[in-house]
Amino acid sequence: MIELRGIHKAFGANKVLRGVDLTVPKGKSMVIIGGSGTGKSVTLKCVLGLVKPDAGEILVNGQDVTKADRDAFLASFGMLFQGGALFDSLSVWQNVAFRLLRGSQKRPKDEARAIAIEKLRRVGLKSSVADLFPAELSGGMQKRVGLARAIAADPDIIFFDEPTTGLDPIMAGVINELIREIVVEMGATAMTITHDMSSVRAIADDVAMLHDGVIKWSGPVSRLDNSGDPYLDQFIHGRAEGPIEAVR
Amino acid sequence: MLIDTVAGIGRSTLRLLAEIGRATLFFLRALAAMFSPPFYFREFGHALLTIGYFSLPVVGMTAVFTGAALAIQVYAGGSRFQAESVVPSIVAIGMTRELGPVLGGLMVAARVTSSIAAEIGTMKVTEQLDALVTLSTNPMRYLTAPRVLAATITMPVLVGLGDIIGIFGGYLVGTERLGFNRAAYLKNTVDFLETWDVTSGMIKGAVFGCLIALVGCYYGMHSNRGAQGVGRATKTAVVMASVFILASNYILTELFFTG
Numbered sequence: 001m002i003e004l005r006g007i008h009k010a011f012g013a014n015k016v017l018r019g020v021d022l023t024v025p026k027g028k029s030m031v032i033i034g035g036s037g038t039g040k041s042v043t044l045k046c047v048l049g050l051v052k053p054d055a056g057e058i059l060v061n062g063q064d065v066t067k068a069d070r071d072a073f074l075a076s077f078g079m080l081f082q083g084g085a086l087f088d089s090l091s092v093w094q095n096v097a098f099r100l101l102r103g104s105q106k107r108p109k110d111e112a113r114a115i116a117i118e119k120l121r122r123v124g125l126k127s128s129v130a131d132l133f134p135a136e137l138s139g140g141m142q143k144r145v146g147l148a149r150a151i152a153a154d155p156d157i158i159f160f161d162e163p164t165t166g167l168d169p170i171m172a173g174v175i176n177e178l179i180r181e182i183v184v185e186m187g188a189t190a191m192t193i194t195h196d197m198s199s200v201r202a203i204a205d206d207v208a209m210l211h212d213g214v215i216k217w218s219g220p221v222s223r224l225d226n227s228g229d230p231y232l233d234q235f236i237h238g239r240a241e242g243p244i245e246a247v248r
Numbered sequence: 249m250l251i252d253t254v255a256g257i258g259r260s261t262l263r264l265l266a267e268i269g270r271a272t273l274f275f276l277r278a279l280a281a282m283f284s285p286p287f288y289f290r291e292f293g294h295a296l297l298t299i300g301y302f303s304l305p306v307v308g309m310t311a312v313f314t315g316a317a318l319a320i321q322v323y324a325g326g327s328r329f330q331a332e333s334v335v336p337s338i339v340a341i342g343m344t345r346e347l348g349p350v351l352g353g354l355m356v357a358a359r360v361t362s363s364i365a366a367e368i369g370t371m372k373v374t375e376q377l378d379a380l381v382t383l384s385t386n387p388m389r390y391l392t393a394p395r396v397l398a399a400t401i402t403m404p405v406l407v408g409l410g411d412i413i414g415i416f417g418g419y420l421v422g423t424e425r426l427g428f429n430r431a432a433y434l435k436n437t438v439d440f441l442e443t444w445d446v447t448s449g450m451i452k453g454a455v456f457g458c459l460i461a462l463v464g465c466y467y468g469m470h471s472n473r474g475a476q477g478v479g480r481a482t483k484t485a486v487v488m489a490s491v492f493i494l495a496s497n498y499i500l501t502e503l504f505f506t507g
Contacts, residue, residue, distance in 0.1 A: 045378070048378075048381070048382055049381075050378050050381055050382075071384050074381070074382060074383075074384045075384055077382060078382075079379070079382045081375045081378065081379055082375070083374055083375060085374060085375040085376050085378065085379035086376075086379075087371075087376055087379070088376075098383050098385075099383045099384060102286065102288070102385065103286065103384050103385065104384070105384075149383075
């Protein structure tokens with residue numbers, strides 16, 4: 001379970017998070033939605049320790065993330081980055097098996113490669129891509145490799161940062177389906193940030209909407225269309241008119 | 249008006265102090281990462297190759313032409329007071345103490361600092377540094393430590409080779425163009441050259457190597473978003489590395505050869 005309590009974060013005079021409270025139950029898939037620049041990525045990075053919150057508390061399975069053993073803590077995480085964030089200098093299989101080739105989860109090279117190829121197969125890629133380099137892959141394939149890397153060490157918690165950005169609708173659908181299948185299959189707790197509503201409906205058990213640095217609404221995905229919340233309604237229907245100020 | 253000026257100076261001073269503080273902390277963290285596990289031997293080997301081996305042509309070309317030009321200059325200058333015979337010893341001392349390490353350092357800075365800053369800067373803007381952290385890998389240990397260590401080790405070797413090539417450049421011009429006897433030129437070079445001339449240059453090389461990689465890593469990791477941010481980081485890294493090389497060269501020369 002992931003709990004965020006009163007998270008504040010400012011960058012200079014720009015107060016991005018102003019008291020985020022959010023609970024993601026174990027084994028559930030939470031999707032955080034919100035406009036660009038509302039602090040979705042910052043929220044995710046706070047949980048991962050990539051950004052230090054100014055105030056508040058983040059608990060993962062009851063443990064304060066700032067006090068937990070960092071290596072053990074990160075070992076239970078997998079993350080799919082918006083642009084894939086694959087390492088250019090490493091081949092596809094070395095990217096996927098990165099965690100398995102070094103550190104506390106290190107294992108023999110042959111075994112790591114076999115696991116990488118199995119994970120690539122799981123995301124719909126053939127073993128022939130294993131020895132290619134990221135620059136030789138299309139955007140959709142890079143996302144799949146990023147997904148394979150995120151699940152390579154069978155993490156308990158997986159984060160997805162804008163998983164369908166930059167993909168055509170068909171490829172976006174494929175990635176959404178894969179994410180849903182993998183999360184269910186692994187029984188992992190998932191946290192996704194996106195403003196793609198088709199992703200929300202495909203991936204989420206629960207949805208939270210971030211606006212003005214706080215969670216404006218949260219609830220199960222089934223209540224998304226009849227929440228009665230004017231902010232959420234405006235956002236999911238993509239209306240220019242409403243309480244969320246649209247810059248023209 | 250006066251208050252605005254004072255406030256501007258104050259802001260600039262604070263920014264400068266903050267930058268110095270950040271750079272010092274970065275240097276200390278890099279040092280700690282170099283001498284504590286885990287060690288990434290593959291990355292270290294790769295850095296040895298890219299920083300050391302692949303810099304050899306540029307260092308060699310710089311050295312041979314510098315040695316050749318130095319021989320002509322010393323000959324021309326020395327002829328004013330009938331001291332042309334000092335060409336071999338001045339070329340050797342000039343190359344080993346000053347020109348070999350400084351020009352070699354500047355050329356390696358242009359080649360390596362820019363490459364490191366651009367590579368790490370691009371990794372930062374494409375979230376690869378964040379990805380490293382989420383994969384339980386400390387970027388200081390994985391990226392900075394191998395590069396700094398490799399540059400510190402390979403620069404003295406490059407300087408040593410540059411010295412030999414530079415002296416050879418002077419020898420070629422001296423014997424083929426200025427009419428020196430080959431055996432006498434070599435004898436003069438060897439007789440007047442002391443071990444400390446060579447080792448002091450190599451120590452300078454180690455310091456320059458450390459600075460070259462550290463500055464590249466620092467500006468890469470503190471690069472701003474976008475292509476412009478990476479471009480600015482790369483340019484600043486090369487300029488700062490060059491300035492640091494020249495400034496530290498002066499300090500080391502003071503330490504080694506005065507008092």
